[in-house]
Amino acid sequence: MIDKTPGEIIKAVQAAGVIGAGGGGFPTYIKLNTRVDTVIANGSECEPLLASDKTLLKENPGLVIQGLQYAMIATGAKTGFIAIKAHYKDIAAALTKVLPPDGSIRLHFLENYYPAGDEFLTVYDVTRRIIPEGGLPLHVGVMVSNVLSLAQVAHAVAGKPVTERPVTVAGSVKQPQVIIVPIGTPYKDLIDMAGGTLNSTDVIIDGGPMMGTIVTDLDQGIAKTTSGVIALPEDHFIVNMQRTTISRMVKKSKAACCQCFRCSDLCPRNLLGHALYPHMTMRTIDYNQSEPTEHITSAFLCSQCGVCELVACDFMMLSPRKVYAEYKKLLTARGIKNPHHRSDINIVPELEFRKVSLPTVIKKLGISQYVKNTPFSGYRNVARVRIPLDRHTGAPALSTVAPGQKVKIGDVIAASPPGKTGTIYHASITGTVTEIAGTWIEICG
Numbered sequence: 444m445i446d447k448t449p450g451e452i453i454k455a456v457q458a459a460g461v462i463g464a465g466g467g468g469f470p471t472y473i474k475l476n477t478r479v480d481t482v483i484a485n486g487s488e489c490e491p492l493l494a495s496d497k498t499l500l501k502e503n504p505g506l507v508i509q510g511l512q513y514a515m516i517a518t519g520a521k522t523g524f525i526a527i528k529a530h531y532k533d534i535a536a537a538l539t540k541v542l543p544p545d546g547s548i549r550l551h552f553l554e555n556y557y558p559a560g561d562e563f564l565t566v567y568d569v570t571r572r573i574i575p576e577g578g579l580p581l582h583v584g585v586m587v588s589n590v591l592s593l594a595q596v597a598h599a600v601a602g603k604p605v606t607e608r609p610v611t612v613a614g615s616v617k618q619p620q621v622i623i624v625p626i627g628t629p630y631k632d633l634i635d636m637a638g639g640t641l642n643s644t645d646v647i648i649d650g651g652p653m654m655g656t657i658v659t660d661l662d663q664g665i666a667k668t669t670s671g672v673i674a675l676p677e678d679h680f681i682v683n684m685q686r687t688t689i690s691r692m693v694k695k696s697k698a699a700c701c702q703c704f705r706c707s708d709l710c711p712r713n714l715l716g717h718a719l720y721p722h723m724t725m726r727t728i729d730y731n732q733s734e735p736t737e738h739i740t741s742a743f744l745c746s747q748c749g750v751c752e753l754v755a756c757d758f759m760m761l762s763p764r765k766v767y768a769e770y771k772k773l774l775t776a777r778g779i780k781n782p783h784h785r786s787d788i789n790i791v792p793e794l795e796f797r798k799v800s801l802p803t804v805i806k807k808l809g810i811s812q813y814v815k816n817t818p819f820s821g822y823r824n825v826a827r828v829r830i831p832l833d834r835h836t837g838a839p840a841l842s843t844v845a846p847g848q849k850v851k852i853g854d855v856i857a858a859s860p861p862g863k864t865g866t867i868y869h870a871s872i873t874g875t876v877t878e879i880a881g882t883w884i885e886i887c888g
């Protein structure tokens with residue numbers, strides 16, 4: 444029996460600093476402060492190699508369901524779904540045992556494709572509703588939340604702020620595993636916990652192989668959004684693609700883009716009917732178009748999923764994704780807002796046939812040798828954390844503590860300015876604040 448009001452739940456979630464743990468980092472209390480008819484717990488974890496969400500669902504399915512129930516109360520939703528891949532048989536069995544008997548929450552099984560966890564695709568898969576261009580799940584009456592965020596919602600209502608998270612350490616490491624660590628645990632500590640990298644020059648990625656980004660300083664700490672820490676050889680295809688600069692990419696495109704359309708054919712947002720045509724954008728840059736055309740402003744519709752770059756264009760090795768990221772930055776800097784808002788859209792009829800299966804993605808990425816069992820090794824504490832204050836959607840958080848100050852785990856140490864979208868950060872270990880930089884706070888235990 445849940446005896447919390449929507450207001451109490453939303454307040455607790457805001458105070459606990461819960462944000463989208465799957466990578467988006469959007470403050471969860473804002474999502475909860477809306478009215479929808481359906482809440483989807485996103486447990487698809489569609490990036491290769493990652494296993495943090497699967498581990499949570501296996502180890503603590505009841506916590507996710509409790510968080511989902513709180514989200515349904517807060518938003519007024521009468522229906523809840525937990526979306527998982529159809530082949531997660533053990534997870535389905537664990538969840539089925541603890542589903543509420545009233546039928547308000549059901550399991551939804553997704554095919555094993557990438558990016559099944561993209562909320563636009565998840566919403567379509569579960570409800571057959573299409574989120575408009577530039578829209579949100581809310582616009583079709585749905586809230587989507589990562590399963591870890593929902594577990595954190597349940598903790599928040601019980602008074603426990605976000606101070607830790609499960610992280611998958613995988614790739615070119617000796618002992619891949621899933622570990623729960625304090626937020627701000629240095630990347631190098633996590634690599635050490637996994638027995639170190641296979642090669643001394645391996646590169647570390649924060650996130651999954653498709654959407655993660657290269658870590659430039661291993662002394663820095665993981666964020667609330669860090670689902671994985673992946674090591675890859677320095678000459679790996681993924682590393683090379685990330686390191687290619689935008690100016691080099693544009694030059695390469697002029698010489699190498701053969702207008703084969705594969706990037707548009709496989710683009711998940713294009714398949715949902717959104718006006719996103721990466722091959723046309725590449726053609727536009729090849730002809731040096733300087734003024735925004737619809738194929739440049741369509742950058743606002745790109746999810747940065749990486750299918751066009753790492754799957755569709757793996758032969759020419761061009762990156763519409765990188766081009767869109769750059770255009771989005773430039774357009775925003777010029778004060779240009781997304782002009783694409785069509786809602787009368789239909790999926791491309793070939794959607795079902797053009798989904799890229801996860802085994803294909805793994806083969807294309809050249810990471811088959813890293814697909815291994817990732818056992819859960821429980822909670823590990825660390826002696827020092829560097830908690831990033833800007834890895835969420837909204838204004839960076841500002842420190843509320845001073846160097847030399849003693850803090851206990853769970854104490855508030857930073858918050859986004861009042862009135863601005865953002866979140867709150869808490870000490871993730873007990874100790875002394877040793878350094879405060881612009882975007883992080885260091886605590887030594």
Ligand code: SF4
Binds near residue numbers: 756
């Ligand atoms: S897949 Fe590559 S080569 Fe083909 S149109 Fe797209 S960017 Fe050009």
Ligand code: SF4
Binds near residue numbers: 711749750767
């Ligand atoms: S990254 Fe590429 S495939 Fe993904 S949404 Fe953007 S354009 Fe489409």
